[in-house]
Each structure stands twice: as C-alpha cells, then as structure tokens.
Amino acid sequence: MPFHEEWLRRTLAAFAGKRIAVVGDVMIDRYYWGNVNRISPEAPVPVVEVETEQLRFGGAANVANNLKSLGGIPLLIGLIGDDHPGKTFVEMLEQSNLDVSGMVVDGGRPTTIKTRVIAAGQHVVRIDNESKAECPEHLQHRIIDAVKYRIHEIDAILIEDYNKGVATSGVIRELLAVAGKYDKIITVDPKFNHFLDFKGVTVFKPNRRETEEVLGGRMRSDEEIARAGARLLELLGAKNVLLTRGEKGMSLFESNGDVSHIRSGAEVVQDVSGAGDTVISTMTLALAAGAGIKDACKLSNCAAAIVVGQVGIVPVTPAQLIEAALRYEKKESTEK
Numbered sequence: 001m002p003f004h005e006e007w008l009r010r011t012l013a014a015f016a017g018k019r020i021a022v023v024g025d026v027m028i029d030r031y032y033w034g035n036v037n038r039i040s041p042e043a044p045v046p047v048v049e050v051e052t053e054q055l056r057f058g059g060a061a062n063v064a065n066n067l068k069s070l071g072g073i074p075l076l077i078g079l080i081g082d083d084h085p086g087k088t089f090v091e092m093l094e095q096s097n098l099d100v101s102g103m104v105v106d107g108g109r110p111t112t113i114k115t116r117v118i119a120a121g122q123h124v125v126r127i128d129n130e131s132k133a134e135c136p137e138h139l140q141h142r143i144i145d146a147v148k149y150r151i152h153e154i155d156a157i158l159i160e161d162y163n164k165g166v167a168t169s170g171v172i173r174e175l176l177a178v179a180g181k182y183d184k185i186i187t188v189d190p191k192f193n194h195f196l197d198f199k200g201v202t203v204f205k206p207n208r209r210e211t212e213e214v215l216g217g218r219m220r221s222d223e224e225i226a227r228a229g230a231r232l233l234e235l236l237g238a239k240n241v242l243l244t245r246g247e248k249g250m251s252l253f254e255s256n257g258d259v260s261h262i263r264s265g266a267e268v269v270q271d272v273s274g275a276g277d278t279v280i281s282t283m284t285l286a287l288a289a290g291a292g293i294k295d296a297c298k299l300s301n302c303a304a305a306i307v308v309g310q311v312g313i314v315p316v317t318p319a320q321l322i323e324a325a326l327r328y329e330k331k332e333s334t335e336k
Contacts, residue, residue: 002332003298003325011299012318014289016071020281021147023175024060024160024167024189026078026103027112027130028089031056036119048119055092058114059277060160062315063189064098066281066303069315072288075154077102077146079135079166085111102146104139112164135165144174151178155288156185158280159198163191172197187284189276196235202287204238205280208245222251222261229253240293244279244304252297260294265305265328275304278316302328 031054036046057065064074076098080086082105089111093100109131117124135143143166147157157179161167172194179186180200187203195214198204211228212219219225225243232241233253241253249264282303286296302324303316 002329003295005322005326008322008325011286011289011291011295012071012322015285015318017073018071018155018285018288019073019075019153020067020284020288021075021077021150021154021157022060022064022067022160023077023143023147023157023171024063025112025162025164026061026076026080026089027058027114027162027164028085028092029056029058029062030054030113030115032115032117034117034119036124046119046124048117048124055088056314057092057096059112059162059164060166061089061093062277063158063160063281065096066278066315067285068096068098069317070282070285070321071318072281072285075099075102075146075150077104077143079104079106079109079139079143079164081105081109081111082107083111085113104142104146106135106139108136109133109165130164132163133165134168135171137170140168140170143171144178147175148178151182151184154184156187156202156284158284159186159188159190160277160280161189161191161194163193167191167194169194169197176200185284185287187280187287189280198236198238200237201239203240203242203280203283203293204232204236205242205244205276205283206232207276208243208248211243225251226253226259229259242279242283242297242300244276250279250297250301252294254293260297262298262301263332265302265324265331275307278303278307282316282321298328299325 032050033052034048034050038047040047060078064076067074112130115127185202188198188201189205239255243251249262252260279300283296283300286299306316306324
C-alpha cells in the first residue's frame, strides 16, 4: 500500500524511545576536504590542499547515530583500542549523548579509522587503519553479557558485521539464542566470514556483491535475484531476506513466499558510503515501532535515497524521511 502522511507521522512518532542493541564493528570515519590545483613534483599524484577535517561515526557507530537521529535509543556495543583514537571515539559518543557503557577496550588492536580524502567533491583516496583479528574470547563474553543483562529493556538486536572481529561464531550463536529465548527482533547486516551463521533471524540484509561472493556467480536479472533470495531463505531459515541492489533498489523475500522489488528512490547519487547502515537502522527501528516488513523496507529505501544524495556519511531525521517517502510515493503514482 502507498504511504500516507498520517501513517508516516504516526509511525515515526512511534520510533521515539525504542531501544535497539547495536552489536558490531565501530569505527571513526575521518574526512579531509580540499582542492587540487597541482600535481606533486615527487610523484605523478595530485596534491590536495586541505581546507576542512571532520570526524564522523562509521560502521556500527553510524548505525547507532542513525537510530538516535530518528528518535530511537541505541545501546552500542563494540571494540575500541587502548589508544588515542579510542579515547577520541568515546569523546565523540559522549558529545552526541550516546551511551558509552557498551564500549569494550581491546589493548591488542587499534581503533578502526577510515580516512577519506575528498577534493572538489570527489574521493581521491581512502586509508584504512584497522585490525581484522577476532575478538579474544574473554572479551566476547563481555559483548554477549552487555546484551543479556539488558535484554528486558531492549526492543530489538541489530548485528552490524564488517569482518573486524566483533561478530565471532560464539558471539553470533549467543545473541541468536538470547533473541530467540526472549522473542526479540534481530536484524543482521552481514559480511563474508560469517555470512551463513545467522540462522533464523528476523531480517537478513546482504547486498548484491556479498551474495554473489557467497553463492557464486553473477546476478544480472530479476530471475537470478529471485533464485538467490529463495536460496538464502532456505540456507538461513530467516523470516525475511532483504537484498539491497544499489541503483536497482532492493528486493524483499519473505518466508511466506512473497517477493517484493522496491525501486530506488535516489534522484542524485553523490556518495554511497553508509547507505547500508541507513537501511538497516531505519528498517529495524520501523519494525520495533510496529510497522510491517514491507513498509519497514520501503521506509529504509527512502532513507537510503537521502544519504546517497550527499557526500559523506550523515544521519537522517524524521522530517527528512517523511518528505522523502511522500516524494517517492508521488513519483511512483505518476509513473504507473
């Protein structure tokens, strides 16, 4: 059914106060913005004259920031290093009024930082400083306990895996068990290493490239997409699979056999960084607020359209989401 403004306002009002445990790989996104006016005399590379430097939340932290921007209350649980960037990250959380109690310090790894250099609106280079080692077992217990001890106040569990060591087999197994025991919504944004470990979740949200890597082969047509979605439902026993497809939008596969293809709402694409984070945060919050799976996915599609239209990772506000959803419906009705 099409979105109506009254439903949108009522649903987004219900976002307020929903508590979502976000478990996953946190990181700092550092941006250097500048201009290029010459080539380096040392090597045939551009010289970027930096005008602005910004630090933003990345990975699971971006998911938490999106939830907060939409009115939710995130409980962020992840690993940071015992280093200056780790301390900076905690300060960023505090300045944004985000709960820092779920941060676990691992002295054996650096805090993940992804540095992007942008000149004249274009990415020049990205530099990653990170460890992909699995979380030590004694710290895995702290991650699991951070969810278990607060499970009665949590409306949903969201696992954001970037293959940086938080989502180990043990962590995944225990979180799935506690979600099942207490009948909690559990959504997953997976990566390759543990792709097929997330059995029986509420929503499994891979992108097309990740699915191609795991299942093998390219997915060019809607028929190939449909076969892949059905296969993932079979392998995972998930209630729903949401396959994001970039400029093609997304495809929702439900365990009852329903398949929905949702066209992208993006009008201009400037930067796809963080779009997946926006999708899963919006969708999870919508489900926690009582929306059906189809409406939750459509809302997340509209939220992603806002994000990709801007350079850099930015959160979405309720007012922006309502406007984008109404604009999407107007365009859909015009083109039918």
